[in-house]
Amino acid sequence: PYAPRIITFTIDPDKIRTVIGPGGKMIKKIIDETGVKIDIEDDGRVFIAAVDGEAGQRAREIIETLVADVEVGKIYLGKVMRIMDFGAFVEVLPGKEGLVHISQLAEQRVGKVEDVVKLGDEIMVKVTKIDEQGRVNLTRKEVLRAPKQTVEQN
Numbered sequence: 001p002y003a004p005r006i007i008t009f010t011i012d013p014d015k016i017r018t019v020i021g022p023g024g025k026m027i028k029k030i031i032d033e034t035g036v037k038i039d040i041e042d043d044g045r046v047f048i049a050a051v052d053g054e055a056g057q058r059a060r061e062i063i064e065t066l067v068a069d070v071e072v073g074k075i076y077l078g079k080v081m082r083i084m085d086f087g088a089f090v091e092v093l094p095g096k097e098g099l100v101h102i103s104q105l106a107e108q109r110v111g112k113v114e115d116v117v118k119l120g121d122e123i124m125v126k127v128t129k130i131d132e133q134g135r136v137n138l139t140r141k142e143v144l145r146a147p148k149q150t151v152e153q154n
Helices: 013-020 023-036 053-067 141-145
Strands: 005-010 037-040 045-050 074-084 088-095 096-101 122-130 137-139
Touching: 005 053, 013 023, 013 037, 013 053, 023 037, 023 053, 045 053, 074 096, 088 122, 088 137, 096 122, 122 141, 137 141
Parallel strands: 096 137
Antiparallel strands: 005 045, 037 045, 074 088, 074 122, 088 096, 122 137
16 A cells, blocks of 8 residues: 555635535545545645545546636637527536627527537637626637637636
8 A cells, every 4th residue: 555645735715615516526526536535624725635646636637627717818618508599508617607699609690509509519619708797708709710729628
């Protein structure tokens, strides 16, 4: 048996409940998937004990993705979760969706959202705005026009 490696980093204390999940569901899932031990202090310090360094890193990446904030100007590979007459809701980070308005789906005029995207499609989108209520506005049009840029994978 090897001594565990300890990985320490800090998250926003307001996001601790996101990592733990309802009834501890999320943190249990991370532990089951990676085989690590996770302790989170009230001040947001996270301690991951892992015999396998790779598993520890994977657990850290999962947690960092869970607490990541959507950033204006960033391009994400998102998944189409819902389709409405006025646009498509795309998940850009786990549990974080934004709206691509029908006018932002393609460079040409779009008659029906389903003419461009289907439920479950993975599309490249750029965050254009986050309003006061935290709603995320996305565009696909700008990504289609832009030269290739780095993409945040969810």
